[in-house]
Amino acid sequence: MQFVKNGPNVPEKLLQAHEEGKVVFFCGAGISFPAGLPGFGGLVWNLYDKMGITPDAVQAQALKLGQFDTAVSLLEGVKQTNQWRRDVRLAMAELLNPDYTSSKSTATHKALLHLSKIVDKETKERKTRLITTNFDRVFHKAGEAENLNYPTYQAPLLPVPKNRWDGLVYLHGLLPEKINGTDLDNLVISSGDFGLAYLTERWAARFVSELFRSYTVCFVGYSLNDPVLRYMMDALAADRLLGESPPEMFAFGEFKKGEFDTEYQQWKAKNVTPILYKSYHKHYYLHETISKWADTYKDGLGGKEQIVVTTAFSNPSSSDLHNDYARKLAWALSDPTGVPAKTFSQLKPSPPLAWLNILDSIELKKEDLSRFRIDQAGFDKELSYSLFSRPAKSADSPFMALASHPHVETKWDKIMFSLGKWLICHLNNPDLVLFILKRGGRLHPQLQWLINREIEDQRKNTFKGNNDYFEELRAKSTEAVVSKDMMIVWELVLAGYCEHSAHDISLYSWLDKYKYSSLTPALKNELRSILSPKIQFKKPYSISLNKSNKGIKKLLDWDISLASSFVHSALNTLDGVESWKNDISVLFPEFNAILLETMELKSMLNEADEFHDYTYIHQPSIKRHPQNKDYNDWTALIELLRDSWLSLLSSDQESAKNAVFVWWKTPFPLFKRLALFAIAEKELVSVEQVNSWLEQDGSRWLWSVTVQRELMQLLPALASRLNDPERIRLLKNIVNGPNREWFREDLTDEDFHRITQREIWLRLEKLKIAGLKFEKETEKIHQLIAQENPMWHLDEEQKEEFPFWMGDGERYRNTVSSPESEQGLIDWLKEKPNHEHWDNDEDDWPLRCKNDFDLAKNALITLEQDGVWIAERWREALQVWTENKLLSFKAWRHLSEFILTLSNHKLVEISWNLSRWLKSNGGCRPLGKDLYFRYFDKLIALPYTIEEEINDPITAAINHPVGILTESLFQQWYIEKPNDNEGLSTEFQHRFEQIILSEERDYQLGKVIIAANVLSLFRVAPSWTSEFVLPWFNWDNHELAIITWRSYLWSPRLHKALLVSIKNDLLETVNHYQELVNNKEQYARFLTYLALQKYDEYKVTELATAFKSLPEEALKHVASSLNDALSNSGDKFNEYWEHRIKVFLIKTWPKQTVFAEQTVNQLALLCLNTKSYFVDAFEILKHSLRQIEDTEYLVRKTLDSKLISSYPDEVLEFLNQLIVDEPRFRPPSKLNECLSQIVIVAPELEGNEIFVRLNTIVRQFE
Structure with missing residues (x-):
């Protein structure tokens, strides 16, 4: 501090x-x-002076060497009398007279x-x-x-x-x-x-x-x-x-x-x-x-409380950790009396929740246990923990026992209880939920009690209308009053729906047990747990990108999952078990209940109600179909329920029929889909009942998109079952069409008519093809619709049955044709300046631009000349022409000059499409160099705006006109095939410098592209690049350096001259590792490959310092890169190991770091990958290895490597270095086999202490 x-x-x-x-x-x-008092040396020198003694040679030597105690003895020995000695000491006392002025x-x-x-x-x-x-x-x-x-x-x-x-x-x-x-x-x-x-x-x-x-x-x-x-x-x-x-x-x-x-x-x-x-x-x-x-x-705890009061009132900043303010606060809050933590929780206003992540990120070590009055004995020396997740005192820990009651937990100390009370002041902040879920999701009983009590109090006071209570809460914290949406979120968290599984729950392990057992109550109970729904809350996407988000999704994005993962793949295996085909019917009630619970959860989260549930997107078909992509584990519940019903149908038709009636009454469209599917499979329900169901709620279920697939499957099946009264009844309902109130209010009558005509035609067409006979009026209506829409037809793949079609990336839509005459098209575009997307309709303007270029081009030009500017239609046209080379050439010939006459405002609106058009046609004959530069100069100078902060410079650049234009400039330059050291031609140098020297913010995106292409520039114009571009790599200009390095690391290349030129900046970048964000891994790997090049200009000591400075998380990428490099050295394997990898490990690899499990894993793999050099590699790396939890793959790899037969002693020591005493679940499955092979090769090792330890671990789990 x-x-x-x-x-x-x-x-x-x-x-x-x-x-x-x-x-x-x-x-x-x-x-x-x-x-004013002297030090020991000054005192002795002054003493000699005061006593009038000039130091002789011996005395002077003692003084010179700082042996002042000896010098005093020599002074006192000048005269061998007690009086002289007393006089010397009296003189010393006089010299020690303080000056208190x-x-x-x-x-x-x-x-x-x-x-x-x-x-x-x-x-x-x-x-x-x-x-x-x-x-x-x-x-x-x-x-x-x-x-x-x-x-x-x-x-x-x-x-x-x-x-x-x-x-x-x-x-x-x-x-x-x-x-x-x-x-x-x-x-x-x-x-x-x-x-x-x-x-x-x-x-x-x-x-x-x-x-x-x-x-x-x-x-x-x-x-x-x-x-x-x-x-x-x-x-x-x-x-x-x-x-x-x-x-x-x-x-x-x-x-x-x-x-x-x-x-x-x-x-x-x-x-x-x-x-x-x-x-x-x-x-x-x-x-x-x-x-x-x-x-x-000096006032005891007042010091720590002072830190709390003066630090915690404001928001933490990123510099707080660097400046030790956060560490100081964490230390103060750790006081075992709990007084500073209590002060923290009682501050008004409450300290911001942003402190939670900051304080939790401060890593505490074994030596810090004393601050919590915990004895260090027995703890691992590498112990690491935080203020919010730490060891407890023995008195607060639960007993070690063979069994215990549920929720036997470690007791909170005073510190944690006060911190818990602080968190209660921020229940309306979704970040608190995310923090809890990140750490397992299961609330400590005391935190659960605090939250429950707070929510209950707020509900009571809401019911009483106690506004004073809520005003007091708001004064404490603006995040204290829990909103309706956050109340739902906390209900789900408190109910355990967000907990991570406490054990390794797997449908595969259940399957292994089921294969050799009947379907016992215990197995049924376990299966219910495995398939129980869970909610995964996560941070929502940027609001600016998801303005349509409402309710809870504005606060927290979420997914429904199951307690087990990979359920779909496990079910495929389960289907091959013969007994399952019969046993699955027994599980129908369980599957039905779990699926209903899942839908009720969706309803709580505002994504399902009695008329909408979006399951037609997640599971397009109840019946097996390629459109069911199995993206979500929870949709396996639909398949299980369907298959269990089908099995029930074959064994108990009456129960299967009853289930259909229950499904229809269940208030979610998914269950109505299941009912419609069942009716189509088997004639269990009378046609009268089916018609009655379809007529409910104003015949909603005859038209709802939520049941469309199953309805379309049902209609052909009904065709052969309908008697005349029910046939006429059904056809009448279809001809009447859907209700207008189900559609958007701003939908025009014309568009509503077009949509309803399509939906009526589709249902009649399905029945017609199935052989249903229409009466005259219905036949007339069907024929009239078909004549007005000759392009409508049923698809061979049944695409029309699905509201969404996945596979070709396109949603299945009907198409509204644009006029084929020029004047008709002009009028049509005037009426439809924007491309409106209705439920199932799409106009064919893109198709018109593709198939009738001249008509589309003339219409756009005429409208612009008449003062009608329709930017969206221009963008769509340019998009189509850009994607087709012949049309693109045509557009350049006929439109290039016209486009250049447009105002800057209009050009900005279509600049993205123009930039892509220019880039995609670089070098084509119609464009020409002069025209290219005219376009480039015009577009690069437009007044662009960048509204949001640039988080990912490469992505931002390649999606912004300035970045796209800069890419096109490089593309145009590459067409000329520039040579090394020949320099830039004036026309390109001028335009590169225009981007480089501009201070405009949007030009930074051009600099991103330049930085990504720096090697090309350096090779052609090294002096110019060194002057204009390489300074960007220097961290003195921090903002520009971040963008430059992230851009460069997007695609770095090993080029000695460039790397030597940016050596200092490249090595300095190690100190900015975290700022590279998603380019961090590239940097670690690139630095590794650079080190393996052994450039003379990069001294070993410099590289060793750089790697030592890398954060631990980067070292796993370094070790992985070493593995990759060695494994791909081909016939130069021996040399590569001896002269590159081995030298790197000895001279450059950091030795003092404690490595994370993933890094240790990679280092162990490196040892195994060295083959005949295993002993060498292990000797070098054994001090970097440590015991880790997950060694399953490493032990298998060890067995497969055949190294045991050559190096049994070293392999045994290697395994001992890696395998923990108490595996989390089981020891590695191949460990016993490894030990057996070791004993066969070297029987004398059976009594070895290491062998005994590993063998004991295996035997414990036999």
């Missing part, structure tokens, strides 16, 4: 140890500098006294625990000024530094207020004094040894080579030889410019963790840091 800007960073573990009362400050001469003279002493006030854990008493080796009385002055009372101890009468210790210890003695006789003899200043204190009598050594065993010591005011420090380190070294392991020690130390690393290493060599501060104005940063630290913490 940094208390002063540019000051030292005080380690968090020191701060925490201090809060726990475990820190003792050990103070040296440096703290008294503000009072400065307000800063006692500030550091006061601060240290406050910092040393410790609350004893047992007695709760405040005690002072402070040590100084200074003789001066500045602490007395500071204590009096602050009205602080505490005992003092001075050498050689010292306390035992344990829990009962309370007081300030003058370890080397204290100057008395009035000096009499031998008072100064007990001061420890000469080498003889130090010898007695630390070596002979050892009273100081014993005190220091006990102190280091019991407390965390922080040295303040000592220099690196201070003799005092040396004696204490010697005493500590002696203890270490006896096996003592004291807590970590800290020391504030000064460093000069450029000497930080040297100073740091020298302190570490003394087994001290340095807290280094810059050398500036009499140790300014030391004194300010101590003072600010004391200001923050």
Whole structure:
């Protein structure tokens, strides 16, 4: 933590140890500098001067070497009398006369006294625990000024530094207020004094040894080579030889410019963790840091609460983590008393929910457990956790047991309970739901209780109309009052519909059990769990892209899934089990109930009601059909219900019939589809009943698109069943057509007529082809519609039966023809300037543009000349002509000059299509170079706007006119086949520079394309590119560098000259890895391949530093790239391993990192892929490997590699390095086989400790 800007960073573990009362400050001469007192060296030099002694050769040598205690002994030995010795010490006392005129003279002493006030854990008493080796009385002055009372101890009468210790210890003695006789003899200043204190009598050594065993010591005011420090380190070294392991020690130390690393290493060599501060104005940063630290913490918990209050009120920013504000807040909230967390939860207004992800992202380690008063013993040294997901104290943990009651959970501590109360203030924020679901979705019982209570209270107060209650909530947080939509979301979360499966639920595993068993109640229950519906909430797409989103979908996008995955593929296997064909009928009630539950969930989420449910999109056909694409697991429920009904039909027709009636009464269109399907399959329901059903709700189900497929399947089946009265009844309903109220209000009468004619014709045509006889009136109507629409016909693939047809990417629609005469087309376009998309209708303007170019072109030109501008029709025409080369050439000949006369405003409206048209026809004869440049210059200068932030520069560029035009410029340039180093021609250089030098925002998208093509430019014009483009790669211009690197990494190439030119920037990019977003992986892989090139200009040390700086997540891509490179080295495998991969692993691969499971997996695969070099590879990488959970594939690969027969010892050690003691589910399935082969090859290994461990793991699960 940094208390002063540019000051030292005080380690968090020191701060925490201090809060726990475990820190003792050990103070040296440096703290008294503000009072005008010298350091040890200055004191001794002044002492020689005051005593009038000019140092002789021996004395001078001692002074020069900084052996000031020896120099004092030599001075006292000038005259071998007790009086001389006393005079020397008296002179020293006179030299230690403080100057209190400065307000800063006692500030550091006061601060240290406050910092040393410790609350004893047992007695709760405040005690002072402070040590100084200074003789001066500045602490007395500071204590009096602050009205602080505490005992003092001075050498050689010292306390035992344990829990009962309370007081300030003058370890080397204290100057008395009035000096009499031998008072100064007990001061420890000469080498003889130090010898007695630390070596002979050892009273100081014993005190220091006990102190280091019991407390965390922080040295303040000592220099690196201070003799005092040396004696204490010697005493500590002696203890270490006896096996003592004291807590970590800290020391504030000064460093000069450029000497930080040297100073740091020298302190570490003394087994001290340095807290280094810059050398500036009499140790300014030391004194300010101590003072600010004391200001923050002298009131106990007030310091942490102050951090909470001053930090948490505002929104967190990305710089908070960098500047340690977030870490400071997380540390404050971790106080085990829960007081700072309670303060946090009670702030008004409540801290923003944005803090949740920020605080959760702060990784805590094993050494941080003490902040929660948890013993570190037994925890893995690589333990990692966060404030919101962490180990619990033993007293709060549930018992280890063979069985337990449901929801036996770890108890929350005071911290978590307060944080939970804070979260309750943000229940209306969907991000809270996403956070919970990301972590498993199952709420802790205490959080569930808090949410339930809050929702219940809000419902009660809504019912009572208690507006004051809600005003108070809003004052606490704008996200506290739960909206109707969010209330539904929380109901589903609380009900467990969003929980991740607690176990490895799989329909495949159920299938394995079912094959060898009957359908027992236990299996039925398990199947219900496997097929139970789950809801997956996720962040909605950008509102600007989904303006049609309403209700819950505006807040959270969602999908329905099942508890198990890959259900469709498992069902295909299940269908092959003979007993399933009969057993499935028994499961009809279960499948029906689960599907109904699923639809009710959709209804809660506003995507299903009694008239609409969109299942005709997810499952186009109830009957098996290629249009059922199985994109959603939940649609398997429809297939299961259908098949179970068909099985029931063959065994119990009456029950199957009853099910149809139940389906029809169920208030979702899906169940009516199932009923219609069933009626078409078997004549279970009378035609009278069918007609009655179809007449319900104004004959809705005869026309609803939601049941269209099943209705179209039913009508031919009904044709042979209808008696005359029912036939006439059905035909009458069809001829009457659908109700106008079911259609959009803004639909014109003409369009409504056209739609209804199509729907009536389709139903009559289905019945006609099935052989149904029409009476005269119906026949007349059918014939009239057919004559008016001769293009209508039934499709061989039955496309007309489906509201949507998937397969060719097109929705099946009817087409409204445009007039074939020029004047008729002009009038038609005037009436239809925009392309309206009705339910099943589409006009044929694109087809007209394709088949009758001249007619379409003339109509557009005439309308424009008459002042009628129809941008959408121009866009559609240009789209059609762009996609057809011959039409495109034709359009260039007849329209190019006319288009250039259009105003800029009109050109902007069709600029995207024009840019694509220009790009797709680069180099064609009708276009020509001059015309191309005229178009380019015209279009590139148009006044474009970019409304949204550029998140993906490549995608934005290739979809924006400026980017498309820049692509076309490169395309045009490539047509000329430029040569290396020949330079750019003026016409291209001028236009590239126009884009490069422009400050307009839309031109950035042109720069994206230039950056993606930088290699081509560099090869042709290296000097020009170095001047105009390569500076973009420099991170000094941060915004441009991000765009440049992301663009370049879209398609990077290994070209030595370019890579050498951008070397420094490329290596610096490692420090901006996260900013590369979706280009991060490319960077990691590209850097790996670059390193394997072994360019001389890229020094090994530079590359090693870069790879060491990569975040861990990148290293899996590095390891994967090494695998790829080695596996694809062909007949140069041996050389590639020896001279590339092996060298990289030894010299460049980071060694100090703890690797994630995916990285370890890749490294292990690399070992296996080295074949005969396995022993070499494993020896290099074994310290990078560690035990991981998922080793199934690795063990299989090990067995398949045949390495066991050649290297049984090494393979055994390799497996031991990877396989955990307690697998999450089961050990790797091939582990036993591997061990068996190892014993066959090397029987002596059977008694090996490693073999026994692995074999025990296998036997535990036998």
